[in-house]
Amino acid sequence: MKDIENRLKQEAKRLLESGEAEVVLAYGRGYDEKHPMPYAAKAVSDVDNIVFDEYCTFNMTRYLTEYPLGTKIAIAVKSCDSRTLIVLMQEEKVKREDIVILGIPYRDMIDSKTGKAIDNSTACNLPNPVLYDILLGDEVTERDDGSPYDVLKELEEMELDVRWEFWSKEFSKCIRCYACRKACPMCYCDPCFIDQSQPRWADKSPSLESNLMFHLTRFYHLAGRCIDCGECSRACPVDIPLHLFHKKVSKECEEMFDQVSGMSLDDKQVMVDFKMEDSDEILL
Amino acid sequence: MLKKIGLEKLNEFVSALIEKGTLFAPVKGDAGVDFQEIKNAGDVTLDFYNTLQSPKCVFFPQTDDMVRYRLKKETTDIEEISLDFEPRIAFGIRPCDVKSFEIMDKLFTRGGIVDPYWESRRKNTTIMGYAFDAVDPADFYGAFGIHAADTTGSDVFMVKGEKNLLLKAITEKGEKLLSSVDTLEDALEEDRKYFEERLKKGAELETRTLSLEGVAGKLRDMFGSPYWEKVAAPCLNCGVCTFVCPTCHCFDIQDETLFGEGTRRKIWDSCMFTDFTLEASGHNPRTQKSQRLRQRVNHKFSYYVTNFEVTSCVGCGRCTRSCPVNIDILTVVEEAVESV
Ligand code: SF4
Ligand code: SF4
Ligand code: SF4
Ligand code: SF4
Ligand code: SF4
Numbered sequence: 001m002k003d004i005e006n007r008l009k010q011e012a013k014r015l016l017e018s019g020e021a022e023v024v025l026a027y028g029r030g031y032d033e034k035h036p037m038p039y040a041a042k043a044v045s046d047v048d049n050i051v052f053d054e055y056c057t058f059n060m061t062r063y064l065t066e067y068p069l070g071t072k073i074a075i076a077v078k079s080c081d082s083r084t085l086i087v088l089m090q091e092e093k094v095k096r097e098d099i100v101i102l103g104i105p106y107r108d109m110i111d112s113k114t115g116k117a118i119d120n121s122t123a124c125n126l127p128n129p130v131l132y133d134i135l136l137g138d139e140v141t142e143r144d145d146g147s148p149y150d151v152l153k154e155l156e157e158m159e160l161d162v163r164w165e166f167w168s169k170e171f172s173k174c175i176r177c178y179a180c181r182k183a184c185p186m187c188y189c190d191p192c193f194i195d196q197s198q199p200r201w202a203d204k205s206p207s208l209e210s211n212l213m214f215h216l217t218r219f220y221h222l223a224g225r226c227i228d229c230g231e232c233s234r235a236c237p238v239d240i241p242l243h244l245f246h247k248k249v250s251k252e253c254e255e256m257f258d259q260v261s262g263m264s265l266d267d268k269q270v271m272v273d274f275k276m277e278d279s280d281e282i283l284l
Numbered sequence: 285m286l287k288k289i290g291l292e293k294l295n296e297f298v299s300a301l302i303e304k305g306t307l308f309a310p311v312k313g314d315a316g317v318d319f320q321e322i323k324n325a326g327d328v329t330l331d332f333y334n335t336l337q338s339p340k341c342v343f344f345p346q347t348d349d350m351v352r353y354r355l356k357k358e359t360t361d362i363e364e365i366s367l368d369f370e371p372r373i374a375f376g377i378r379p380c381d382v383k384s385f386e387i388m389d390k391l392f393t394r395g396g397i398v399d400p401y402w403e404s405r406r407k408n409t410t411i412m413g414y415a416f417d418a419v420d421p422a423d424f425y426g427a428f429g430i431h432a433a434d435t436t437g438s439d440v441f442m443v444k445g446e447k448n449l450l451l452k453a454i455t456e457k458g459e460k461l462l463s464s465v466d467t468l469e470d471a472l473e474e475d476r477k478y479f480e481e482r483l484k485k486g487a488e489l490e491t492r493t494l495s496l497e498g499v500a501g502k503l504r505d506m507f508g509s510p511y512w513e514k515v516a517a518p519c520l521n522c523g524v525c526t527f528v529c530p531t532c533h534c535f536d537i538q539d540e541t542l543f544g545e546g547t548r549r550k551i552w553d554s555c556m557f558t559d560f561t562l563e564a565s566g567h568n569p570r571t572q573k574s575q576r577l578r579q580r581v582n583h584k585f586s587y588y589v590t591n592f593e594v595t596s597c598v599g600c601g602r603c604t605r606s607c608p609v610n611i612d613i614l615t616v617v618e619e620a621v622e623s624v
Contacts, residue, residue, distance in 0.1 A: 178522050182522040183608050205551045235520070235608035
């Protein structure tokens with residue numbers, strides 16, 4: 001892990017020095033060891049502040065859309081994060097040639113809030129980045145973790161009314177802080193539909209109805225785009241397992257359209273693509 | 285007056301409190317413990333460090349209904365919602381949070397305009413403070429002269445021992461409450477000793493700290509500093525830090541209508557949201573996240589001090605603990621002051 005940190009610093013320094021990157025999006029120190037922070041190094045002198053450890057869970061691609069198109073950016077990405085890059089490139093939010101991708105071969109990061117390892121029940125947890133220019137270490141070997149959708153089994157086996165009860169209880173907890181949306185790299189709309197006042201799409205006060213309006217709309221907006229980084233769930237202060245819903249939608253997308261989001265730059269996203277052989281199930 | 289009750293009899297005591305008024309107490313949920321209105325005595329827990337969200341909901345709930353209305357063709361029927369609240373009891377409030385009520389009073393009742401929603405609940409609430417027995421690394425209430433077993437502001441102050449919960453009446457209101465509950469026993473000499481010891485130990489527990497001297501002025505002077513952009517870079521502009529904060533008090537007023545019937549309500553708002561400052565013309569004077577983070581920090585550590593002579597923060601550490609990207613307000617203020 002220290003090796004990855006050192007490589008990250010080396011590359012950051014080189015890229016900033018040569019002008020290949022105007023900014024390096026990585027991780028920095030927080031108020032204690034277990035709480036690092038997202039960090040943007042803009043000068044060579046910033047490089048010393050970069051860290052990498054198992055608590056650096058942040059999906060840094062979330063910050064990309066804050067920079068004007070054309071900014072030369074180097075970015076540290078773990079496996080799911082690299083899949084986000086692919087989606088953002090498909091959506092032309094960033095251009096491949098503007099980004100230097102520093103791939104981090106590392107899995108089983110630790111969620112500082114729970115102290116537990118992040119596995120494929122809460123994120124994609126692939127061993128290696130899918131797309132990178134420079135890999136900051138040796139590739140992590142494959143391991144049989146089962147499918148990232150195994151965690152859905154329990155939900156899928158529930159009777160409809162029990163499942164409805166489960167989600168009603170979860171969504172009733174929502175305090176509408178919007179951390180889930182704000183942490184999500186795919187939620188870059190400005191303004192977001194939920195912030196609009198003319199018309200107001202849902203009441204501002206939290207209630208099961210208005211919370212559902214927010215979440216269901218957001219889930220649809222993420223269909224075929226979400227890459228299962230789990231940031232939304234980790235950001236949620238009241239621990240709503242949003243990733244389960246996203247995983248379910250992703251699974252359906254995969255089954256219907258035979259495509260996993262954010263795996264190849266050559267793919268066209270399922271919701272903006274039409275093929276004669278597409279499943280009709282979505283219409284029923 | 286010092287009373288006690290065996291921990292195994294907590295339920296009985298809580299049931300007795302429910303008889304005395306609307307009870308708000310800590311309840312264990314999925315993500316942590318939070319204050320809730322108690323219907324079942326068994327829901328209450330005393331085993332927590334501090335609640336996820338602050339107890340401000342006792343006086344200032346996230347949604348507070350003001351007027352109900354029915355829109356008719358020519359006229360509108362309206363019904364004001366009564367502010368005759370039953371007596372309330374806020375149970376298990378940590379010393380730093382007790383202090384937050386006093387800070388909020390200044391805004392809601394002494395700023396020249398009285399907010400009846402806050403005031404009417406506040407004045408008929410009995411506060412039962414509850415001593416900390418440990419320190420979380422995010423806390424810094426020591427910076428505000430508050431300590432882990434500070435009785436200031438509580439009507440009753442509680443200390444949990446191994447077998448008993450000890451309760452001391454601090455004010456007349458507290459005395460009245462304790463003497464009216466017959467499930468309580470009188471404390472013995474050894475209990476008294478233990479209680480005093482815990483207060484002493486509480487005063488010795490150390491949190492992180494910060495010197496507040498000159499902070500308000502320095503923050504005001506560095507309004508245009510590039511520091512804000514740097515420090516706000518990781519911020520997501522979500523509402524977590526302000527929603528969980530005991531001293532954040534911003535709210536919006538919305539008419540929420542369905543099929544001609546609706547309610548005008550106060551709803552928490554947050555200076556971290558993009559639309560917080562959006563004007564009717566479409567102009568938004570605060571479009572940058574650095575401006576929003578600066579607002580949060582400066583409002584608490586500078587503007588509030590100018591207006592009310594007190595910092596609008598009690599160092600409860602909630603914003604730091606809940607921030608998805610680990611922004612720590614103490615560090616932000618410290619580094620700001622160092623940067624000038
Ligand atoms: S919805 Fe959640 S899991 Fe999916 S991309 Fe957004 S933050 Fe990641
Ligand atoms: S982060 Fe959690 S509480 Fe906040 S809006 Fe999202 S689901 Fe609701
Ligand atoms: S400081 Fe943290 S909790 Fe507050 S708005 Fe920024 S990211 Fe959200
Ligand atoms: S600003 Fe943070 S530490 Fe201060 S009172 Fe609010 S939540 Fe607590
Ligand atoms: S910090 Fe922001 S949300 Fe909190 S009281 Fe001040 S302006 Fe309102």
